[in-house]
Amino acid sequence: MDAPVQNPAGPVPTGYFRWEPEEDDVLICRAVREETHDVKTFVFAPRHKRQFEFVSGQFLTFEFDIDGETIHRCYTISSPPTRPDTVSITVKRVPGGPVSNWLHDQFQPGMMLKATVPMGVFSWAGMQATKYLFISGGSGITPMMSMTRASFDLALISDIAFVHAARSPADIVFHDELDYMSRRNRSIRPTFIVEDDAPRESWGGYRGRFDGAKLAMICPDFRERVVFVCGPAPFMKAVKTTLEAAGFDMGRYHQESFNFDDFTEEAQEQISEATEEIDSGVKVFQLEFTKTGRTIECPEGLTVLEAARRAGMRLPSSCSKGLCGTCKSRLTSGSVDMKHGGGIRQREIDAGMALLCCSRPKTDLVIER
Template identity: 60%
Template sequence: MDALATRPDSRLAPRGAALPTWDPERDDTLVVRQVRQETADVRTFVLAPVDPARFAYEPGQFLTLDLDIDGQRVNRCYTLSSTPTRPDTVSITVKRVPGGRVSNFLHDHVAEGNLLHAVGPMGDFTCARHQAEKYLFLSGGSGITPVMSMARAHLDLSTRADIAFLHSARTPADIIFRAELELMARQEPRFRFAAICEQDAPLEPWHGLRGRLSLAHLEAVAPDFRAREVFVCGPAPYMAAVRDLLKAAGFDMARHHEESFDFATLAAAEPDVAAEVVADAAAPATGFRVEFRKSGRTIDCPSDMNVLEAARRAGVRLPSSCTKGLCGTCKSKLVEGTVEMKHGGGIRQREIDAGMVLICCARPTSDLVIDR
């Protein structure tokens, strides 16, 4: 992580021509323009290209940060809380998690002027691909970020969509973007916001909806929720509870959309592969040998199976998230051997040229040695 010297900001000058679109294939460097404290344990990091450029993405998509932490490369995904209608910057909103390697690094060491490296934006969780006249946005905790991006985009564009936004938090002090959401609700009559809190804050009793999300809460905020397009993001147990609730209420689940991988798990410390116990002693009899150099583990991997799946079956835990070749979390150095890889954008061509692979979508075509 580097620092960028203060210099005049040419973005404020009149523009004679349109700015280029930021392309991480050409330059993956972003400068931290601002750090905002949202709640006691949540911060927003506003990022911009070093040289003026604009971002093009769909609301709800994510960036993958490429970080150097204590001399080790770590990739982490963060959904963008910003909106593409304000294309000169993007922002990620990060909750500090006890023991979380990356979230604590960002909170403790990243400040205005620092340089970060990233790839993206990318992802399928976006209202841009499921447009409707009425939406219901449901979020829990820091899962608010992608639906906040969607809400900001709709209000900026004055789409006239009817939006009900229901957020679950521990206490009123933990409601991320509370002031902005309440302002949005006052300014736009088609936008309704409500929060559900489990308990009072130390200095603020809560007089709104209480407990955990229920059918009564849905009917109070959006009695016509069965006619809405629903977007859900939050911890895995929260999303599972929402699925069960909607199904029991007779909701058409074809109109239900949730973040397909749990960003909350990425905030935890990277697991120690060497400490894992083999869970499946019946390793495949055919295929190729895969050696994980750092852990000293060797597994068998069939030629028709990706390396990540074979590792999981052998009881080896490796950092991963989307399992679709999108997020870059499982990016690893291929020291020896060859693979067949069909990815979804989570790795750049120059990284492939340098011997990096995404093990979630890489199938061996020879014996492998991987630097994990």
């Protein structure tokens, strides 16, 4: 049977070139589409004739200049790699969120943003399975939508049970499109779970929160499938607990692992430990930043980014976990111990690049920042 491959979109057609942000990192907005009352999709294309190359599930890191402040945010690509001329992100308005509100209220077609190369490893690319279960909550639907759209475009022989949880019928993102794809391709079967009715729309389907009883009714053969889960952290925890309790083989379980809002407890503990060691004779390295002219101290065990923050420097960063690539910088001198999460490629490491958020100095450093 056919199965997803590493690059579902296939090779870039003759006469086209791949978009390379190292050459031109500016994308122009081609369209803004309203998905629900508080969710919009933003469609981007390169300024010059280029095509995107990525796999479903990856994300882009954007740079926003809002009220004189530079902010970096990561958004999962919701469009499929089978449509390489454009790339889309789907953004939910967050109360008080500076970026999401600016995008919803101010950003229009024709405006431009800087972005990095697509990154991330949450994807079905390269898998040989033919039965999948996608479980998403809220805006966690975006990577699942990219995979499903690719499967639909290529008519893959892949049985996809797609379960999406939302607050109300009015909050179901891509409702109409998923219904359309299921009518045209019977191997795509979306099911929606909502907590409450919408003000002017009652709901006759599954209600309440995701649980084992609903899962057994919606997808009785879930134990035979490869599972992908994405959504708010409490939602993903509940899904994982449900599957473990049902005896699911967790070797076939895949969960979006990053949260760009906060450090993990483990990272915070490492920072606290490094702070305690500063006064106990730990080795201290000198970090020279060539563009800002600053030289700071970094105790052994502390990341370059955290040392810079403590010294009052504002370096570009987003995930702080080696995933997004926002803090990527060139080391002109010295070496680091870098444990990244996929936000940098080997050829970039070979060229002297490093992610400052997950790099701990082994020597004094000279950094192009």
